[in-house]
Amino acid sequence: MDAVIVGGGVAGMQAALAFRWQWPDKTITLVDTEKEVGYYRTLLPQFMNQTMTEKKLFFWGLQDDPRLKVISGVTVESVDPRNRCLFLDNHEKVYYRRLLIASGGRPIVPGVCSPRDCNGIFPVRSLTVAREARDWLPKHPEVVVVGGGLVGVKTAAHLAGHNFSVSLIEKENQLLPQALSAAASRLVEAHLQQKNIRLLLGSTVEDVQVSQGKIGAVQAGGKWLPCQTLFVAAGSLPELNLLRDSDLLNEDRLEVTPGLQTLDKNIFAAGDAVTIVKDGLFTPWTWPQAVVQGKLAAQNMYSSSPKSLNCLSRVNCMNLNGLSLVVLGVPVPGAQVSIYSRPKDGIYRELFHRDGKIVGGALIGNISNGGRLHGMMNSGENVEIGFDELLKPQINTFFKGSPSCTRYNRRASVLQPEGV
Ligand SMILES: Cc1cc2nc3c(=O)[nH]c(=O)nc-3n(C[C@H](O)[C@H](O)[C@H](O)COP(=O)(O)OP(=O)(O)OC[C@H]3O[C@@H](n4cnc5c(N)ncnc54)[C@H](O)[C@@H]3O)c2cc1C
Known part of the structure; x- marks a missing residue:
């Protein structure tokens, strides 16, 4: 097998789909403990309260692709990097040339x-x-x-x-x-x-x-x-049980480069399982990051010039059953704060900034301009027009109270997180 992916959550599925597109002649196998793969984990609350059918949870369905094999309902018990082999709990072995660990997280109980x-x-x-x-x-x-x-x-x-x-x-x-x-x-x-x-x-x-x-x-x-x-x-912790005897962990962390490579050059990792090392340790465990990382890992697996992740933020966009929310980043010690607040309309928008640059913030109740603000934060752009002006909601993009619109925006951002 050319490539094997452990985990069929969003990082693993995104990687599998990107891999098929990027390397059309290569074969790939994906293994997951669960019976189904390729669903929106983020929508499980709506599934549990019965407002969403099981069918609508899935963003991917099993397809007849001779170069993409999915082994579901099977757990990878351990990895032997020296022999490039995985041991499964059904007593089978799977050999790989390149491996992607996308085993996500497990809940803390x-x-x-x-x-x-x-x-x-x-x-x-x-x-x-x-x-x-x-x-x-x-x-x-x-x-x-x-x-x-x-x-x-x-x-x-x-x-x-x-x-x-x-x-x-x-x-x-x-x-x-x-x-x-x-x-x-x-x-x-x-x-x-x-x-x-x-x-x-x-x-x-x-x-x-x-x-x-x-x-x-x-x-x-x-x-x-x-x-x-x-x-x-x-809370959750990275699911790294399968690597406990593999020499790939450092103090229980699966550390990767910004190109998502582990200590073994044939093994990559993405999503909630990883800690990214780049002038410090980063754990941006979010859905948008898992999507971007899955895609990048697939590109890098056979590339002679691997690319690096260019955004390590935990930016996030969601709807809390009627309340829209964009998280740009947590308060940064020493940063200044600008606020736009209309409590009776349920709107609160704040930006943290330092030396004229956005370093974090949140938009609640009205998330207009979220994409632009994230772009500015990510590129380190100097704010020329003033933070108060930037914080004012844009009149034509008022999402609160428009359920169909919020649903559309949420789903779009799930699949296309680059704009968020
Ligand atoms: C209810 C809920 C709501 C959420 N809402 C948001 C949100 O609004 N915004 C946001 O950014 N994030 C949200 N998250 C977090 C988000 O879902 C995760 O960041 C994202 O799913 C991580 O993707 P992943 O592919 O890395 O891992 P996962 O989605 O955890 O997938 C990992 C997969 O690996 C499989 N696996 C693990 N170990 C093995 C093994 N040894 N062998 C085989 N298979 C294995 C697991 O079965 C699993 O399917 C939410 C999470 C939950 C649970």
Whole structure:
């Protein structure tokens, strides 16, 4: 086999499709633990609340391509770089000339959230688990979500208003602490509270009560919350189990160059599995980054002049069930802040800047100009017209309240993230 990809998430699928286009005469095999590959992981909350059918989750369907083989429902147990060979859990071996590791992340499940023999607890990450949750939810509508990061906030926002009572527990004093300033997160908090989501900020799960093999209640901040369904969204770690004996890891990290090459020149890696080394360590684990990295890795795998990633930002665009949001980057210590705020319209826009250049920011409730601002930030362009002027919303591109428009923009940015 010319090339093998471990992982059929967005980084792996994007790489497989780009590889077929870039190297049309070469063969490629993709292996994934899950039974299906090529779906929008980001839309699992809408699938679990039954507003999205399973069919609509998929951006790729199995095709009859003699040069692209997909082995699904099979886990790669280990890699032997010396003999360029993978060992699968079905006892088969697969040999490669080039390998791409796109094994993504696995959810962190705190010990207290995993009592023995207890039904109704779902880490939010895979379609396999999301299917179980979708079937479970209708008869178990008292929901607690652990984790106020992106995955937890999206899960809570999409479950609210579907006959579920939803509580969200976050250990920091604000939501989305790794993406937003405290001021920006207040708008997200207000949006969730409007949806009757009970927020427990600055709290952690202290205990869980199991009754007759099912979750019954969760204790956080000293209070017991009734809970029939517990979603765990407390962060994720790179899934690197398959590399534990391979010499490719440095202090448990799979480090890659900006050209996505590992310590072994025949092995590349992309997406949530990697740490990029470029004047420091970067872990931009987002959907847009996984798309771009998958594409780049496919190009570089057989290239004599590999290219480098030119953007390491965690820029992101999403819709939290009625609230549009663009994250340009977290607050930077020492940076100045410019703000445009219209609280009664649910709009808050802020930019962090230093020496006349944008270094981060967020657009909430009105995301107009997001593409331009990201472009300026990425290229290090000097802001000539003034930050206040740049922050003013553009009248003709007001996304809030226009669901079809927001859906279109979100899906487009998922597949074509370059503009975001
Ligand atoms: C509910 C939810 C909502 C999200 N929303 C957003 C959002 O709005 N914006 C955003 O930027 N990001 C979002 N994310 C994060 C985003 O989905 C990830 O950044 C992205 O999926 C990473 O892609 P990836 O291909 O690197 O990894 P993954 O999507 O995790 O895919 C990795 C694949 O590798 C397979 N695999 C792992 N180990 C092995 C092995 N040993 N053998 C075989 N197969 C293996 C796994 O089964 C998996 O299919 C969200 C995530 C979730 C769960």
